Amino acid sequence: MTQSSSPGRQALELADPRLPLHAKLREEFIGRIRSAEWTPAEPIPPESALAGFYGVSVGTVRRVMGELVDQGLLERRQGDGTYVRRVRLDRALHRFFRHGTAGDTLPDSRIMLREVRNVEAAVAHVLRIAPESQVLYLKRVRSREGDPLLVEDIWLPLPRFEAIARAGLDELGNLLYPAYEELAGQIVGGAREELTVERCGSATAELLGCAEDEPVVVIERIARAHDDTPLERRVTRGRANTFRYRVELT
Amino acid sequence: MTQSSSPGRQALELADPRLPLHAKLREEFIGRIRSAEWTPAEPIPPESALAGFYGVSVGTVRRVMGELVDQGLLERRQGDGTYVRRVRLDRALHRFFRHGTAGDTLPDSRIMLREVRNVEAAVAHVLRIAPESQVLYLKRVRSREGDPLLVEDIWLPLPRFEAIARAGLDELGNLLYPAYEELAGQIVGGAREELTVERCGSATAELLGCAEDEPVVVIERIARAHDDTPLERRVTRGRANTFRYRVELT
DNA sequence: GAGTGGTCTAGACCACCCT
DNA sequence: GGGTGGTCTAGACCACTCA
Numbered sequence: 269m270t271q272s273s274s275p276g277r278q279a280l281e282l283a284d285p286r287l288p289l290h291a292k293l294r295e296e297f298i299g300r301i302r303s304a305e306w307t308p309a310e311p312i313p314p315e316s317a318l319a320g321f322y323g324v325s326v327g328t329v330r331r332v333m334g335e336l337v338d339q340g341l342l343e344r345r346q347g348d349g350t351y352v353r354r355v356r357l358d359r360a361l362h363r364f365f366r367h368g369t370a371g372d373t374l375p376d377s378r379i380m381l382r383e384v385r386n387v388e389a390a391v392a393h394v395l396r397i398a399p400e401s402q403v404l405y406l407k408r409v410r411s412r413e414g415d416p417l418l419v420e421d422i423w424l425p426l427p428r429f430e431a432i433a434r435a436g437l438d439e440l441g442n443l444l445y446p447a448y449e450e451l452a453g454q455i456v457g458g459a460r461e462e463l464t465v466e467r468c469g470s471a472t473a474e475l476l477g478c479a480e481d482e483p484v485v486v487i488e489r490i491a492r493a494h495d496d497t498p499l500e501r502r503v504t505r506g507r508a509n510t511f512r513y514r515v516e517l518t
Numbered sequence: 519m520t521q522s523s524s525p526g527r528q529a530l531e532l533a534d535p536r537l538p539l540h541a542k543l544r545e546e547f548i549g550r551i552r553s554a555e556w557t558p559a560e561p562i563p564p565e566s567a568l569a570g571f572y573g574v575s576v577g578t579v580r581r582v583m584g585e586l587v588d589q590g591l592l593e594r595r596q597g598d599g600t601y602v603r604r605v606r607l608d609r610a611l612h613r614f615f616r617h618g619t620a621g622d623t624l625p626d627s628r629i630m631l632r633e634v635r636n637v638e639a640a641v642a643h644v645l646r647i648a649p650e651s652q653v654l655y656l657k658r659v660r661s662r663e664g665d666p667l668l669v670e671d672i673w674l675p676l677p678r679f680e681a682i683a684r685a686g687l688d689e690l691g692n693l694l695y696p697a698y699e700e701l702a703g704q705i706v707g708g709a710r711e712e713l714t715v716e717r718c719g720s721a722t723a724e725l726l727g728c729a730e731d732e733p734v735v736v737i738e739r740i741a742r743a744h745d746d747t748p749l750e751r752r753v754t755r756g757r758a759n760t761f762r763y764r765v766e767l768t
Numbered sequence: 769g770a771g772t773g774g775t776c777t778a779g780a781c782c783a784c785c786c787t
Numbered sequence: 788g789g790g791t792g793g794t795c796t797a798g799a800c801c802a803c804t805c806a
Contacts, residue, residue: 288774288775288776289775289776290775290776311791314790314791314792315791315792316790316791324776324777325776325777325778325779326777326778326779327776327777327778328775328776328777330792330793331775331776333792338588339768340768341768344791344792344793345784345785345791345792346783346784346785346791346792346793347783347784347785347786347790347791347792347793348784348785348786348790348791348792349785349790349791349792350791350792355767355768356767356768357767359765359767360767361765458766458767458768459766459767460764460765460766460767461764461765461767462762462763462764462765463761463762463763463764463765464758464761464762464763465715465733465735465758465759465761466759467733483715483717483733483758485715508714508715508733509715509716511713511714511715512712512713512714513712513713513714514710514711514712514713515609515611515710515711515712515713516708516709516710516711517605517606517607517609517610517708517709517710517711518589518590518591518605518606518707518708538793538794538795539794539795540794540795561772564771564772564773565772565773566771566772574795574796575795575796575797575798576796576797576798577795577796577797578794578795578796580773580774581794581795583773594772594773594774595772595773595803595804596772596773596774596802596803596804597771597772597773597774597802597803597804597805598771598772598773598803598804598805599771599772599773599804600772600773
């Protein structure tokens with residue numbers, strides 16, 4: 269603590285000096301995640317190394333790590349290391365569409381359309397890209413046991429996702445986010461979803477096999493990188509009578 | 519640590535001895551909350567006292583307290599004490615009904631009907647009471663700026679909530695949970711909510727001032743005490759086109 | 769001013785994963 | 788066996804709240 273010129277002390281002073289140590293450390297760690305200096309691909313440095321580097325005790329590092337784990341940014345694996353966590357979509361709203369007796373099996377997905385387009389104004393706005401940009405548009409239908417369950421519209425900014433435009437449709441498979449990471453090097457760090465209800469349009473009605481005025485649940489998602497760059501715009505629709513969302517209040 | 523006969527050691531051995539100390543302590547503390555030995559009305563004993571009583575270090579007590587705070591069971595007030603937390607309904611689903619330009623102001627509520635009834639089978643089941651029981655039924659309309667926004671059906675088991683049946687309607691006021699605690703001594707510790715969509719029935723349509731086939735969002739709630747006893751069944755309905763629910767995924 | 773929770777340290781020992 | 792995270796201790800000092 270007398271070594272005021274150690275590298276760690278120096279780095280942490282960038283934050284408000286009135287903040288407690290653990291708060292400064294947290295800012296520091298979040299910065300490394302945002303800047304993609306730490307990625308899910310490999311473990312971050314061990315707690316003892318970080319403590320030494322920043323000139324703080326291991327207990328303080330552990331405390332901050334624990335907070336970031338609780339917050340969902342990091343993931344600890346005992347005996348192995350601590351990793352930046354991949355986004356977990358267990359709680360994504362579309363998982364609350366239920367269909368018949370089907371359990372938690374993943375629906376099959378089929379990409380009906382993939383094309384490069386000029387971006388619509390509303391999509392450009394939420395993706396925070398220029399109005400004259402181009403985007404990759406995907407239309408996808410997810411079904412269970414042959415019955416259509418969900419219809420999805422997906423917009424990806426170009427050229428960031430050019431690899432997805434070029435990839436074979438079989439390479440994209442059932443889950444898109446791993447493909448974003450492996451093919452385009454884009455790591456999704458989080459997402460916001462909004463649920464509304466509307467009456468089914470004719471196009472959606474045909475794909476879902478339902479009446480035109482039947483209520484549908486609409487889930488609008490914006491997925492972002494750890495540094496908050498919008499990565500994907502997605503709108504998912506499914507029949508409202510197959511939807512049941514559960515939440516615990518404490 | 520050599521005092522194996524201290525009162526604390528004894529008490530903690532009730533749990534699985536292979537469990538780490540902090541896990542046993544957590545079970546112990548949760549037990550005291552469930553049994554209502556600790557209530558929101560007064561602070562729980564200070565950390566130092568608990569550490570002494572159980573024969574563990576303050577750090578271990580602090581760790582467990584922190585976990586219970588994160589989990590929403592406890593609430594710390596620096597310089598004052600630690601309290602059992604009252605349930606927080608900030609995230610209750612009905613708060614995502616939006617109406618015109620109105621901000622976050624609480625809607626006015628009006629109790630249209632209050633009566634003692636024989637319980638319906640479905641309600642008896644979720645309240646876990648006998649099928650021949652009686653319940654207190656409330657019908658409530660919540661409005662903003664004079665426009666009806668939500669219609670609520672509420673069932674409370676008797677005789678547990680007899681005080682609510684006898685109270686003046688003005689004593690119940692806008693918020694029911696404080697009334698449950700103050701008048702009937704029933705402390706709500708948590709709740710589960712489920713969201714579905716249905717078409718508006720004629721009775722609800724009249725109260726909400728909308729068309730009969732218009733989609734409505736239905737929120738079914740079961741509120742429970744800390745010991746898991748079901749306390750309240752509530753069904754809330756509002757027009758689906760005023761509903762927008764937002765969730766962050768991490 | 770007394771008592772509470774909040775911060776931070778230093779270090780011992782354990783449990784787990786890898787190769 | 789060597790390194791990682793996990794548990795637990797003991798104690799110093801600070802910041803806040805309340806009477």
